[in-house]
Amino acid sequence: MHAGIIFLLVIIGSILFHIFTPWYWTDIASNWKGMDDTITLTFWVGGGVFVAVCLFMIYCVFRYQHKEGRRAEYKPEDKKLEKILTWATTLGVAALLAPGLIIWNQYVNVPKNAIEVDVMAWQWGWQYRLPGKDGKLGTTQVRNIADNNPFGINPDDPFGKDDIMVESDVINLENNRPVKILLRSVDVLHNWYVPQFRAKMDAVPGTVTFYWFEPNKVGEYEVLCAEYCGVGHYAMRGGVEVQDKADYEAWLGEQETFEQLSARYEKLNVDGNKLAKK
Amino acid sequence: MSDEYDNNKSYQAQSSEVMDGSTGSVNPDIDYVRPSEVGEQELYHPHSFIEKWVFCQDAKVIGVQYFLTAVFTGVVGLILSWLMRLQLGFPELAGFMTAEHYYQFVTMHGMIMVVYFLTALFLGGFGNYLIPLMVGARDMVFPYVNMLSFWMFFVAVAVLMASFFVPGGPTGAGWTLYPPQTILEGTPGAGMGILLMLISLSLFVIGFTMGGLNYMITILQARTRGMTLMRMPLTVWGIFTATVLAMLAFPALLVSAIMMTLDKVLQTSFFMPTILKAGEVLEYGGGSPILFQHLFWFFGHPEVYIVALPAFGIVSDLISVHARKNIFGYRMMVWAIVGIGALSFFVWAHHMYVSGMNPWFGFFFATTTLIIAVPTAMKVYNWILTLWRGNIRINVVMLWCLGFIVTFVNGGITGIFLGNVSVDVPLSDTYFVIAHFHMVMGIAPLMVIMGAVYHWFPLVAGKMLDEGLGKWHFWITFLGAYSIYFPMHYLGFIGVPRRYFEMYDSPYMTSAVGMNEFISIAAFIVGAAQFILIFNIIKTLKTGKKAEQNPWKANSLEWYTSTVPPEHGNFGDRLPVVHRWPYDFSVPGAKEDYIPQTTAPSEVIHTEVEKT
Numbered sequence: 001m002h003a004g005i006i007f008l009l010v011i012i013g014s015i016l017f018h019i020f021t022p023w024y025w026t027d028i029a030s031n032w033k034g035m036d037d038t039i040t041l042t043f044w045v046g047g048g049v050f051v052a053v054c055l056f057m058i059y060c061v062f063r064y065q066h067k068e069g070r071r072a073e074y075k076p077e078d079k080k081l082e083k084i085l086t087w088a089t090t091l092g093v094a095a096l097l098a099p100g101l102i103i104w105n106q107y108v109n110v111p112k113n114a115i116e117v118d119v120m121a122w123q124w125g126w127q128y129r130l131p132g133k134d135g136k137l138g139t140t141q142v143r144n145i146a147d148n149n150p151f152g153i154n155p156d157d158p159f160g161k162d163d164i165m166v167e168s169d170v171i172n173l174e175n176n177r178p179v180k181i182l183l184r185s186v187d188v189l190h191n192w193y194v195p196q197f198r199a200k201m202d203a204v205p206g207t208v209t210f211y212w213f214e215p216n217k218v219g220e221y222e223v224l225c226a227e228y229c230g231v232g233h234y235a236m237r238g239g240v241e242v243q244d245k246a247d248y249e250a251w252l253g254e255q256e257t258f259e260q261l262s263a264r265y266e267k268l269n270v271d272g273n274k275l276a277k278k
Numbered sequence: 279m280s281d282e283y284d285n286n287k288s289y290q291a292q293s294s295e296v297m298d299g300s301t302g303s304v305n306p307d308i309d310y311v312r313p314s315e316v317g318e319q320e321l322y323h324p325h326s327f328i329e330k331w332v333f334c335q336d337a338k339v340i341g342v343q344y345f346l347t348a349v350f351t352g353v354v355g356l357i358l359s360w361l362m363r364l365q366l367g368f369p370e371l372a373g374f375m376t377a378e379h380y381y382q383f384v385t386m387h388g389m390i391m392v393v394y395f396l397t398a399l400f401l402g403g404f405g406n407y408l409i410p411l412m413v414g415a416r417d418m419v420f421p422y423v424n425m426l427s428f429w430m431f432f433v434a435v436a437v438l439m440a441s442f443f444v445p446g447g448p449t450g451a452g453w454t455l456y457p458p459q460t461i462l463e464g465t466p467g468a469g470m471g472i473l474l475m476l477i478s479l480s481l482f483v484i485g486f487t488m489g490g491l492n493y494m495i496t497i498l499q500a501r502t503r504g505m506t507l508m509r510m511p512l513t514v515w516g517i518f519t520a521t522v523l524a525m526l527a528f529p530a531l532l533v534s535a536i537m538m539t540l541d542k543v544l545q546t547s548f549f550m551p552t553i554l555k556a557g558e559v560l561e562y563g564g565g566s567p568i569l570f571q572h573l574f575w576f577f578g579h580p581e582v583y584i585v586a587l588p589a590f591g592i593v594s595d596l597i598s599v600h601a602r603k604n605i606f607g608y609r610m611m612v613w614a615i616v617g618i619g620a621l622s623f624f625v626w627a628h629h630m631y632v633s634g635m636n637p638w639f640g641f642f643f644a645t646t647t648l649i650i651a652v653p654t655a656m657k658v659y660n661w662i663l664t665l666w667r668g669n670i671r672i673n674v675v676m677l678w679c680l681g682f683i684v685t686f687v688n689g690g691i692t693g694i695f696l697g698n699v700s701v702d703v704p705l706s707d708t709y710f711v712i713a714h715f716h717m718v719m720g721i722a723p724l725m726v727i728m729g730a731v732y733h734w735f736p737l738v739a740g741k742m743l744d745e746g747l748g749k750w751h752f753w754i755t756f757l758g759a760y761s762i763y764f765p766m767h768y769l770g771f772i773g774v775p776r777r778y779f780e781m782y783d784s785p786y787m788t789s790a791v792g793m794n795e796f797i798s799i800a801a802f803i804v805g806a807a808q809f810i811l812i813f814n815i816i817k818t819l820k821t822g823k824k825a826e827q828n829p830w831k832a833n834s835l836e837w838y839t840s841t842v843p844p845e846h847g848n849f850g851d852r853l854p855v856v857h858r859w860p861y862d863f864s865v866p867g868a869k870e871d872y873i874p875q876t877t878a879p880s881e882v883i884h885t886e887v888e889k890t
Contacts, residue, residue, distance in 0.1 A: 046694055101641055226706075
């Protein structure tokens with residue numbers, strides 16, 4: 001008998017843990033509440049099935065414990081019951097899949113007004129680039145990367161000149177404005193992940209990947225790398241600061257464009273050469 | 279089973295087996311079984327100690343060899359997990375451990391447990407021991423190749439273990455070995471370590487192919503008279519389907535291992551794009567890291583079912599025997615095993631929702647993944663419906679089965695979270711994933727392995743394992759493992775990423791420190807509890823109670839050998855003839871509550887047994 005009681009306590013304990021857990025998701029700070037809602041729905045449906053199956057099992061353990069001389073029922077199949085269970089399960093699964101696919105459809109379709117943020121990852125750090133006044137990012141190539149061109153922007157690309165170079169591992173975002181995160185990596189896989197935004201995607205060297213979200217809570221957030229990228233993986237952190245429009249624009253005004261950055265390096269070079277000549 | 283199955287006809291009413299058209303209320307021809315079409319297999323009997331115990335061709339010895347080697351790797355994997363948990367729970371006590379070490383332990387733990395422990399144990403261990411016995415064969419059809427299979431596996435394990443001792447140590451690339459980092463500086467063991475890993479995996483696949491051919495062909499061709507496919511124990515169905523999966527899936531692993539070896543050694547660029555490393559552009563270009571992921575998971579997802587299907591099969595048999603009741607919905611169970619196996623080749627990219635592959639794949643793979651939940655759920659229903667109205671022995675074997683049901687359903691449900699593409703986005707690469715797959719393909723199959731060990735030990739060793747020690751072993755393992763992995767899901771909800779050597783002081787993660795300490799303590803205890811089994815086995819072998827033949831009163835053929843433990847050739851002079859499925863328990867009208875597969879219909883003429 002005691003076996004059934006312990007199993008019962010395990011199930012009750014699981015339910016209580018879920019209700020009273022101090023560990024649960026961080027306050028959401030983006031538009032992806034639908035993901036949280038689908039998780040909650042899956043918890044209700046899936047959790048219900050889990051509890052029901054386990055309670056039924058425990059009932060059987062109590063009710064049909066071995067007694068000498070008693071015979072089990074002999075009934076190899078019950079087509080009707082099996083059919084009911086199959087269809088009920090199919091229905092339940094479909095009910096969970098539908099919202100999942102609907103939200104995925106939103107996730108892969110980026111709104112037109114989203115601002116592009118180019119995130120570049122390397123072992124082990126982050127840097128950022130924003131489109132300039134023309135609203136377009138210049139094309140890039142890994143082979144162009146140098147001190148004076150951290151993103152490897154093609155020097156001939158006119159769209160690249162006014163790109164805004166953020167020389168920090170913290171990026172500022174405007175509150176309530178969708179952002180399309182463009183991910184690129186120069187070496188291995190990485191993943192730009194802020195738990196409060198819920199969204200994530202791997203950065204893959206050799207290609208540009210993307211995802212989008214709309215931050216909706218002003219504040220500072222920590223960026224984590226969520227795809228194993230070698231021995232410094234755990235230390236590959238960055239930051240996001242979500243600001244109101246006015247603050248964001250003030251910050252934006254302070255940033256250097258690619259053209260300015262190139263000019264600064266040229267001046268450094270010229271100065272350096274002069275020093276060398278002296 | 280025939281189509282008349284539903285009509286609830288008893289044997290007296292059946293005429294389909296009557297071959298000569300004669301009439302009569304009790305026809306002697308109801309015992310008719312088709313004669314065998316091929317002669318008996320000639321066995322090579324060992325002539326020396328080495329042939330008997332080392333390079334042995336008896337599948338039972340090979341099974342035990344596989345089992346012991348796999349358990350050895352499992353113990354190594356267990357110790358590695360202790361070291362990881364020490365770092366995660368009590369970093370101040372793990373001062374000796376660098377991030378390099380940690381990632382090497384993570385990688386080796388994962389690869390060992392999935393491939394060298396679970397796969398080898400279920401297919402190499404249980405497969406070899408049980409297939410010939412359960413289908414009524416004298417041995418595997420290719421005993422010599424079978425022997426080579428084990429020794430190839432042995433060499434693979436040796437190469438893997440050697441990587442602990444080479445300069446740079448074993449690879450620390452994560453068990454998924456994702457390029458480019460796997461073969462680049464910046465990942466521990468990117469030199470010799472990864473090469474040995476790739477060589478070891480290739481050897482494993484070669485060795486496994488030799489064994490797998492044996493399992494498949496023995497099941498298809500060497501079944502005894504009367505053993506139709508639909509009379510096979512579900513254990514055999516599970517191992518058979520898993521073997522077919524493995525034969526189709528492992529080649530993907532082999533080619534990806536070969537291509538990666540070429541990328542490493544010859545600087546080809548199968549998986550390597552243009553890479554900037556320490557300010558230098560490397561001599562790679564044009565390769566696709568995502569291609570590797572597709573190949574890896576084309577192997578990797580069926581691999582989950584390569585482990586799960588034998589566990590499904592075995593647990594079905596254990597539940598049926600110890601609940602003294604036929605497995606509920608046998609045909610549904612068989613089709614579910616086959617269906618899950620087939621579907622498992624269409625779901626691989628659900629491991630890659632946020633990998634950067636074309637996001638439109640997500641719709642397809644989420645749908646196929648959730649479809650697989652239906653046959654899986656049917657299996658769960660059938661297990662608990664087998665318990666229903668049973669006559670359940672609550673012994674150690676049954677406890678492991680019950681533990682399996684709880685952990686498997688738990689892990690299956692969390693699989694629905696992760697399979698459902700947009701729900702996977704916040705949870706992928708977090709501790710939720712760790713908790714999910716340990717529950718569903720770590721703990722749940724382990725419960726089955728343990729149940730199977732307690733169940734078949736009397737057959738293998740001729741002695742009964744101690745029930746009291748077994749109960750301690752079960753409860754510590756079950757409660758401990760559950761309290762490791764159940765709370766761990768909630769770390770994933772917080773957003774704690776996996777494969778983090780340490781967390782520093784991120785505000786939402788510091789709240790998890792207490793939980794990490796708790797999980798680590800539970801992991802130490804659960805690991806230590808496994809030594810109860812080893813102690814139990816040693817004690818039983820020395821002083822244990824001698825087992826009677828067929829101590830559990832089961833029906834399947836392995837309990838009806840000429841000697842216990844069975845000798846080479848299994849069944850003495852004459853192979854058994856099978857007349858029924860192995861689940862005729864508690865048949866109304868029968869004297870005992872079980873009817874062995876070898877019992878002819880005329881011997882149980884007054885029972886209401888259904889035709890199988």
